[in-house]
Amino acid sequence: MQNSVAKTGITGLDDLLGGGIPRGRCILVVGGPGTGKTILGAQFIYNGVKKYGEKGLIVTLEEGGEVFKADMARLGLNLDELENSEMIKIIDQSVVNYLPSERFKELVKFMGMPVFKAASLLEALKRGIESINASRVVIDSISALTFQVADPVERRLYTMLIFKTLLDSGCTSLVISEAKTSQLEREFIFEEYLSDGVIVLQNIYQEGSLIKSVYVEKLRGASHDTQPRPYRIDQGGITVFPKERVFYKL
Ligand SMILES: Nc1ncnc2c1ncn2[C@@H]1O[C@H](COP(=O)(O)OP(=O)(O)OP(=O)(O)O)[C@@H](O)[C@H]1O
Numbered sequence: 001m002q003n004s005v006a007k008t009g010i011t012g013l014d015d016l017l018g019g020g021i022p023r024g025r026c027i028l029v030v031g032g033p034g035t036g037k038t039i040l041g042a043q044f045i046y047n048g049v050k051k052y053g054e055k056g057l058i059v060t061l062e063e064g065g066e067v068f069k070a071d072m073a074r075l076g077l078n079l080d081e082l083e084n085s086e087m088i089k090i091i092d093q094s095v096v097n098y099l100p101s102e103r104f105k106e107l108v109k110f111m112g113m114p115v116f117k118a119a120s121l122l123e124a125l126k127r128g129i130e131s132i133n134a135s136r137v138v139i140d141s142i143s144a145l146t147f148q149v150a151d152p153v154e155r156r157l158y159t160m161l162i163f164k165t166l167l168d169s170g171c172t173s174l175v176i177s178e179a180k181t182s183q184l185e186r187e188f189i190f191e192e193y194l195s196d197g198v199i200v201l202q203n204i205y206q207e208g209s210l211i212k213s214v215y216v217e218k219l220r221g222a223s224h225d226t227q228p229r230p231y232r233i234d235q236g237g238i239t240v241f242p243k244e245r246v247f248y249k250l
C-alpha cells in the first residue's frame with residue numbers, strides 16, 4: 001500500500017510535518033522574500049523523483065522556466081535532466097494576462113511578454129498533470145495572480161478554482177505565496193484558510209542576528225510540530241533542525 005504521506009525528503013522538514021505531507025492535500029508555503037520558498041518547492045519535486053520515484057509538475061508564475069532551472073542547478077538540483085526524462089514537467093506561466101489598463105498591456109507587449117486569458121492556467125495545470133501522470137505539484141507563486149487577475153473578487157474565485165483543480169487531481173501540492181510581513185504577528189491571507197496546511201518561512205531578527213525560522217501553522221488530518229524551528233540554506237538546499245529552538249527567552 002502507498003504511504004499515506006508524501007515525504008518532502010528535505011532534512012528535518014518531514015519531522016515537523018509528522019512524517020510528510022498527507023497525500024492528496026494542498027499545502028500553502030508562505031514566506032518573505034528570499035526565505036527559500038522556491039528552493040523548498042523545487043526540492044519537494046526533485047526529491048519526489050530521485051528519492052521516491054514520483055513524477056512532479058512545476059508551474060512558475062514569476063520567473064521564466066529557464067531562470068528557475070538555472071537558479072536550482074546552482075543548488076545541485078538538475079531539473080533539466082528530470083525534464084528530459086519526462087519525470088517532471090515545468091509550465092512557464094510567467095506572463096501577465098488580465099491587466100489593469102490598456103496602457104499597461106501595451107507596455108507588457110513591448111517587453112515581449114505574451115498576454116493571455118486566466119482560464120489557460122487552469123487548463124495548463126490539468127493538462128500538465130495528466131500529460132506526465134504527476135503525483136506532486138508546485139505552484140510558484142500564487143501571489144503573481146495579483147498582476148494576472150486585477151479584480152480582487154475575481155482573483156479570490158480564481159484562486160479557489162486553482163485549489164479545487166489541485167484537490168480534484170489527487171496530487172499532493174505545494175502552493176507558494178508571499179507573506180505580507182516577516183513578523184510573528186502577521187496578517188493572515190485568505191489562501192491560508194483554503195489550504196489543508198500552511199508552512200511558514202520567516203527571517204527573524206533576534207539579538208542582532210538574523211535567524212531563519214520555519215513552522216507548520218496548520219496541517220489538517222495530521223499531528224505535527226507546532227513550534228518554530230531554525231533552518232539553513234546552503235549548497236545542498238534547505239536543512240531544518242527539528243530539535244532546536246528558535247526562541248530561548250520568551
Ligand atoms: N548556495 C547557496 N548558499 C546559501 N544560501 C543560498 C544559496 N542559494 C540560495 N541561497 C539563499 O536562498 C535564497 C533564495 O531562495 P529562494 O529563491 O527559494 O527564495 P524565495 O523565498 O523563493 O524568494 P522570492 O520571494 O524572492 O521568490 C537567497 O536569498 C539566499 O539567501
Ligand SMILES: [Mg+2]
Nearest residue numbers: 037038039140
Ligand atoms: Mg521564489
